[in-house]
Amino acid sequence: MTTPYKIGVIGAGNIGTAMAALLSQSSAEVWLTARGARLSQISAQGVVLDERGSEIHATPKTAPQLREPMDALFVCVKSQSLAQAIALNKAAITPETLVVPMVNGLPFWFHAQADQMNAMPLLDPDGALSGLLRPAQVLGAVLLMTVQMDAQGRATSSNTPTLSLGCVSSGADDAKIEKLVSYLDASGVRTDVTPAIREKVLVKLLANFTTNPLSALTGAMLDEIGTDPALRDIALALADEFRTWALGEGFELPTNAWLVDLLQDAGAFPTSMLQDALAGKPLELDAICRAPHALAAAKSQAMPMMARLLEALKTDQTLPLPKPQVEALIQSLHRPIPA
Incomplete structure (x- = not known):
C-alpha cells in the first residue's frame, strides 16, 4: 500500500482555510488545525473557498494539533504566534x-546561513x-492571494493564487521541494522556486510596510491610499524609508510609481492589519514594522515617518480611529519632522 503524501496546514484563518481547500484538490492527505468553534465548524462542514466565482468545497482531516509526521507543513498563523504554533505541532x-511559514512581514529566517538561523530582533x-x-x-514563501473570510467561515479570493518558494540556506533537498511543488x-x-526569495519577501513587505499601519489607523482601503493625495504622500515617505534600508541590505526595490499602480489596482481591499484591527485582534507590528525599524536603527x-506611526499605535485605543482623529493624525504626519 502506497503511503500518502501528508501536508499539514496550521491555522484555519483566511490563508490557512484557502490553502487547505486548494491543497485538497491534489492527491495529498491534507490536515488542517483549528480550535474551539472553528474546529467544530470545519469538522462538521469542511472548508469552502470561493476562488474567482468557482466554489471549492473540501473536507481535510482536522485536529487541534498535529500528532504525526508530515511531509510538508504550511504554517498559516500571525508572525507573533509562529513560535507557539511550531512548538505545539512539533x-x-x-x-x-x-x-x-506563510507569514507577513520580515521573516525570522531572513539572515539564516548554512546551519545557523541567526537572531532577528523581535521575531x-x-x-x-x-x-x-x-x-x-x-x-x-511569498503568497500573492487576496483572501477574506465571512462569519460563516467561507473564504473568498478574487485572484489566482501565486506562490514563490525559496530555500533559506544551503543544504536543502531539491527532490523534496520538487515533489511538494508537484x-x-x-x-x-x-508555484515557482526562486533563489531570490529574500528579494521577493522585501518587495511584498515594501507594500505592507507602507500601507498596513496607515490603514489600521485610518481605515483606508488600498486603492484609497494610492489615490488620496495626503495618504499617498505618507505611504511614499514610508516607502522611501524602507527602500533606503533595503538598499543597505543589498536589495534594490521597485519605484514609487510601481507602488502607486499596485495600490490603485488593488481596489477597495483592506490590508491584513486593517482586517485585524476591525476584528479587535493583535496587529502584526513586530514583523511588518518594528523589525525593519530596529534593523535600520542598528545601522x-x-x-522618522514609521516612528511617528508606531508612536500613534502605542496608545490603547479602538482602531481605526474616529474621523476627527484621523484628520488630526494626517495633518500631524505632514508637518516637518523635528530636528
Missing part, C-alpha cells in the same frame, strides 16, 4: 519535513524557532 516535524526573541527548525528544511501545481497554486538609519 510532533509533525521530523528532520525530513519541509516547513513553509524569535527566545530562540524557539531556531531551536526547533533547521535552516535547510525551511522554505521561504502537489501545489495539482492544487491550482501557481543609524532613521525611519
